[in-house]
Amino acid sequence: MTERTARITSPVGPRALVDGREVDYFCGTSYFSLHSHPDVIAAACEATRLYGVASATALQSPAHVELEDELCQFLGTEAVVHVASGYLAPLALLQGLTGRYDIAFADSAAHYGVFDGLRAVEREAIAFRHLDADDLKHQLRSHVRPGQRPLVLTDGVFPSTGALAPLPQYATLLAEYAGGLLFVDDAHAFGVIGETGNGSLEYHGVERAAAAACGTLSKAFGGGGGFVPGDRALRAAIEKHSRVPLGASAPSVPIAAASAAGARILREHPEMRAQLWANARFAREELRSLGFDLEMSPIPIVSLAGRPGVDLRRVHAALAADGIAVLYVPPRGYSDAPDVESLRIAIFSTHTRDQIARLTDAVRRAL
Ligand SMILES: Cc1ncc(COP(=O)(O)O)c(C=O)c1O
CATH class of the missing domain: 3.40.640.10 (Type I PLP-dependent aspartate aminotransferase-like (Major domain))
Known part of the structure; x- marks a missing residue:
């Protein structure tokens, strides 16, 4: 996708070291954090x-x-x-x-x-x-x-x-x-x-x-x-x-x-899947409360599409300043990326509710 210049220097997981700083990590595709199990x-x-x-x-x-x-x-x-x-x-x-x-x-x-x-x-x-x-x-x-x-x-x-x-x-x-x-x-x-x-x-x-x-x-x-x-x-x-x-x-x-x-x-451990679905639904519910048009599904990829008056580059930077890593996707920045800019948020089974609530709170403040 983008931001290939950032360096991750820990195993991937709900917390990770990105560019030397420990962050709440909502990027990538390791939906069960198994790469670091x-x-x-x-x-x-x-x-x-x-x-x-x-x-x-x-x-x-x-x-x-x-x-x-x-x-x-x-x-x-x-x-x-x-x-x-x-x-x-x-x-x-x-x-x-x-x-x-x-x-x-x-x-x-x-x-x-x-x-x-x-x-x-x-x-x-x-x-x-x-x-x-x-x-x-x-x-x-x-x-x-x-x-x-x-x-x-x-x-x-x-x-x-x-x-x-x-x-x-x-x-x-x-x-x-x-x-x-x-x-x-x-x-x-x-x-x-x-x-x-x-x-x-x-x-x-x-x-x-x-x-x-x-x-x-x-x-x-x-x-x-x-x-x-x-x-x-x-x-x-x-x-x-x-x-x-x-x-x-x-x-x-x-x-x-x-x-x-x-x-x-x-x-x-089928309960890991149940946990992932519950986390994905919780994140979608939370982010919907901010006015984003999100389907209620168990899919752990949540995309916040740009809307008039909101500069997602700025939101992305504000989240980073709060110690939260998500992916900024420019318009058409990947095979299926929308025509408008978006933030891609990856939810893991290993994220805590607190982390997801913190993410929502940080997005709310940055909008
Ligand atoms: C839909 C889809 N298919 C295939 C691939 C390629 O998989 P891999 O990176 O394991 O080669 C990707 C990679 O992200 C993908 O998103």
Whole structure:
């Protein structure tokens, strides 16, 4: 996003050292602070001692095997393909879907990785208006010829605004087309939403048979690397058609081990998810009381959009002076960022109510 010049010199968590000062930290994507969890760090250190930093070979280390097993358990899937990064996961999935679709449609604000994936498979996608099921309906009707199978691509949860894609509406539209398929980049939803943390499809109760998703371990799970869950047939198709698992080294050993430990902690402690949702709802309630138009959802990304007479750069600076770090996002400063400036606030399961109340108070004073 922006402000890449600031330095964080502690592990990420509800309190962090930014530019040498301890602050209430509301940035980034470590929604459960697992990147600094002692068991995650211990797993990364132990795996490094046992297997070295990287396998530096196409052979899988035990850390990578464990990661795949853990992800299959977490996601309740037969198979999973893990790849170097969440950014590459849409490409691997698109390549795995070779021959399964004829024409592609993408939310105009889908993540960069989705559009780069489409470019890499040499597919022009028809863009539909951001989050707009009516426009998608119109585009489908205008472009899909009889017998063609459409693929509709979107983020499940958008990274800057925390908006939820209306997946049930997209799925209903797609049901009119034999072989229609929904494609979800669920980087910010896996681990975070759905009863078992299985992401946007579980959250919305959308049938998995006509959908495919990919995710990342760099956010909720406390590690790094991308993944594509599915059945054995999808894994075989990715192995056949994608050069990503072959050509890009897997996440390093400590990161694979950290990711596996993070997934296990999340699977064994569903109360962490409940705490995150409660914190997200509390933050939304509090900030709504200041006049911001926020949906009541469990999504831990809260976006305060600029409004006339409010200079969010100044609000951002005032929060920083109060020891509170949030992200200033300039207009169109990220794939889905609004046309106006905004503040992106990341809520963690580890934030206390006091911290969230302090944040609201500081925003109130700065407005
Ligand atoms: C929606 C979305 N997809 C994919 C990614 C890429 O994930 P990673 O940073 O783990 O490569 C991001 C990164 O922030 C994202 O926001």
